[in-house]
Amino acid sequence: MIVLEYILLISVVVCAVAAPLCKRPLVMVIVYMAFSLMMAVLWSLLQSPDLAMTEAAVGAGITSILFFLTLKKIHALKGTKDE
Amino acid sequence: MSNGPEKQDWRTRLVSWVDGDREPKDQSLFVMEQRHRRRFLPTEEEHERREKTRLHRFFNWYPVAAVFIALTLVTVLLGTVLQMPLFGQESNPINNEVAEHYLEHGEEDTGSSNAVTAMILSYRGFDTLGESCVLFLAVTSVMMLLLKDGEDEDGKLARRSAREADQEEHGDIILKRTAWVLTPFIFLFAIYVLLNGETSPGGGFSGGTILGAGLILFSSAFGQRNVRVIMDRKTYSFIRTFGLMLYALLYGAYIFFGANGLPNYLAGMALLIDLAVGLVVACTIYGFYALFSTGEI
Numbered sequence: 001m002i003v004l005e006y007i008l009l010i011s012v013v014v015c016a017v018a019a020p021l022c023k024r025p026l027v028m029v030i031v032y033m034a035f036s037l038m039m040a041v042l043w044s045l046l047q048s049p050d051l052a053m054t055e056a057a058v059g060a061g062i063t064s065i066l067f068f069l070t071l072k073k074i075h076a077l078k079g080t081k082d083e
Numbered sequence: 084m085s086n087g088p089e090k091q092d093w094r095t096r097l098v099s100w101v102d103g104d105r106e107p108k109d110q111s112l113f114v115m116e117q118r119h120r121r122r123f124l125p126t127e128e129e130h131e132r133r134e135k136t137r138l139h140r141f142f143n144w145y146p147v148a149a150v151f152i153a154l155t156l157v158t159v160l161l162g163t164v165l166q167m168p169l170f171g172q173e174s175n176p177i178n179n180e181v182a183e184h185y186l187e188h189g190e191e192d193t194g195s196s197n198a199v200t201a202m203i204l205s206y207r208g209f210d211t212l213g214e215s216c217v218l219f220l221a222v223t224s225v226m227m228l229l230l231k232d233g234e235d236e237d238g239k240l241a242r243r244s245a246r247e248a249d250q251e252e253h254g255d256i257i258l259k260r261t262a263w264v265l266t267p268f269i270f271l272f273a274i275y276v277l278l279n280g281e282t283s284p285g286g287g288f289s290g291g292t293i294l295g296a297g298l299i300l301f302s303s304a305f306g307q308r309n310v311r312v313i314m315d316r317k318t319y320s321f322i323r324t325f326g327l328m329l330y331a332l333l334y335g336a337y338i339f340f341g342a343n344g345l346p347n348y349l350a351g352m353a354l355l356i357d358l359a360v361g362l363v364v365a366c367t368i369y370g371f372y373a374l375f376s377t378g379e380i
Contacts, residue, residue, distance in 0.1 A: 048199075049284035049285075050199050050284045050285060050286065050288075050289060053276065053284065053285060053289040053292075053293070054288055054289045054292055057289065057292040057293050057296050058292050061292075061296045061299075062292065062295065062296060062299070062368055062371075062372075065299060065372060066371060066372070066375060069372070069375045069376050070375070073375075
């Protein structure tokens with residue numbers, strides 16, 4: 001279990017560093033989503049399932065949806081130019 | 084400088100001001116010497132060149148200033164952290180009798196066997212009340228900014244329903260099928276988490292978030308018209324306000340009846356408070372999605 005924790009911690013740091021370095025906003029949001037998902041697993045490994053559930057729903061789900069909506073509104077996604 | 088006349092002057096001016104005369108008697112004190120304003124209109128090229136140099140200078144100095152500010156902040160924060168007590172030591176100020184009391188007497192004090200729920204909803208219920216108010220106000224301000232008028236101006240409503248019908252017909256088939264399978268289970272899980280907040284992990288915030296996420300999935304797959312069947316704008320506002328009011332009322336009663344020394348008659352109340360928080364949170368999340376995507380609820 002401790003190995004999994006280490007892997008997750010390293011990937012969290014990698015994701016956190018990678019997110020602002022991405023060129024495309026869409027990739028950025030997806031990397032951020034992955035960060036939230038791994039944080040959720042980490043919370044549940046740290047024995048706080050309350051936080052894990054909220055993190056999975058808010059961080060990986062709703063924040064990303066709101067980001068995607070914003071990207072769609074400012075026409076930063078492919079295929080949303082002609083609206 | 085003669086004091087007398089000036090004082091006199093000041094008095095007469097005050098009197099005339101009280102009498103309602105807005106013009107000062109001695110104009111020279113107030114009206115500065117009028118000078119022609121300098122009219123300075125650079126030519127187009129000159130203006131452009133100047134803007135360019137300004138931008139250039141800005142971009143030259145920007146990284147320097149950014150690094151400087153970041154370094155200053157890092158120094159201040161690190162200095163603060165170094166002053167703090169070390170992690171996990173027994174003599175730390177957080178290791179006092181409060182946590183022990185919460186863990187030992189939480190169940191008999193609040194009637195909920197989940198220590199986290201006992202903490203969030205009972206011991207520190209005012210904190211949660213404030214958070215609910217923040218969510219409520221956030222949705223209210225987003226509504227003020229983004230909500231479109233509900234009045235039918237030049238066939239707006241007709242156009243909207245036409246667009247929605249088009250969206251429903253040509254929606255993504257994968258999304259539709261997935262949502263068709265997943266949505267009931269998401270709602271079921273949300274209700275389970277909401278109702279079991281007292282005894283197991285979960286509670287108002289998590290359950291409400293999952294409920295809101297399920298609503299978002301449903302509305303993005305099947306269109307907002309189908310959500311509007313069960314929850315139009317009036318119902319939405321009613322549920323939102325009802326949740327907050329229920330929380331305030333219940334928590335007020337909770338404090339009033341369950342105060343220090345009185346027997347706790349309201350052991351099962353955490354469940355209802357959980358439900359109220361869940362309603363507020365779910366409405367907040369769905370409201371954000373609906374307002375950001377179409378500007379309507």
